Amino acid sequence: MTSDHAPSRATERLPVVLVHGLRVSGAALHRIDAAITDRETRCPDLPGHGTRSGEVFTMESAVDAVFDAIDDVGGRAMVAGMSLGGYVAMAAGARDSTAIAGLTVMCATTQPTALLAAPFRVFGAATRYLPKEAAAISKFLTRIAVGRGVSEDMEAGGLSLHSIRDVVNGLATFDALSAIASYAGPTEFLNGAQDPFRLNEHRFLDAAQDARLTVVESGSHLFPLIQPALVGKFIAAEAASLDHDFDPATDR
Structure with missing residues (x-):
């Protein structure tokens, strides 16, 4: 997805x-994108x-998608990822630190393991055998948890429950701590x-070469979608702190 208003932002x-x-x-x-008003996204x-719902998710192909987006904006960017996107962002950083000026990793500081993946595998299997029922349950529970507005945002672009199994398989063997290190x-x-996905946040903080931790009071796992203006401004501020190292003449 490319922002409709991206061309008007400062290049x-x-x-x-x-x-x-x-x-x-x-x-x-x-x-979140709309709250970042001063730069391309x-x-x-x-x-x-x-x-891309017809494609098979792998961590490698997900990282490729991130770098395709980076190439689209000139070859260097800050990457901010939420939940699965946070793990993909760390994997992208591990592949090429030079193209990624900085990372914002949201809701993704639990080291993936096969044990933690088990309940997600069960739900992933259910979506394969009972896709309509699983979709209805997923929407119902999400609306109870976060309300109709946030739920509708999550449903924009469609829900891809069929990919849960592939994502879980990809994450189960991903060493996120080594990636961020x-x-x-x-x-x-x-x-x-x-x-609940902040179980190992201090291990991640210690493993990273240059890192800070910010905790949002009372924030749930989905707080970036619940508080998008706050998160967008936070990401924009982090990007602004890196602008002094960005030279569009050479980075594009």
Whole structure:
């Protein structure tokens, strides 16, 4: 997904690539994107999601999608990812630190393991055998948890429940701690205080070469979608702190 208003944003500032989470698409991040008003942004769909729902998700192909978006804005950007997107962002940083000026990793500081993947595998299997029922349950539970407005944002671009199994398989063997340890640029970890996926946040903070941690009071795992203006301004501020190292004459 490319922002409709991206061409009017300042081209001398570091672009931002926003990476979505599991089940949703780049369109789900449109309110965060709209809050970043001073620079170009991209919200690509990962394989198996949105406009690429017919493709098979792998971590390698997801990282390729991030770098395609970076190439689209000139070859260097800050990458901000939420949940699954946070893990993909760390994998992208591990592949090439020079093209990624900085990372903002949201709701993704639990080291993936086969044990943690087990319940997601069960739900993933259910979506394969009972896709309509699983979709209805997913929408119902999401609307109870976050309300109709946020739920509709998540459904923008379609829900890709069929990709849960592939995503879980990709994450189950992904060493996120090693990935962030190999990234040479600055990292901002942004977590909700009530997010169960912050189990290992201090291990991630210690593993990263240059990192800070911000915790949003009372924030849940989906707080970036619930508080998109706050998150968009936070990401824009992080990108602005890196603008001094961005030279559009050479980086584009």
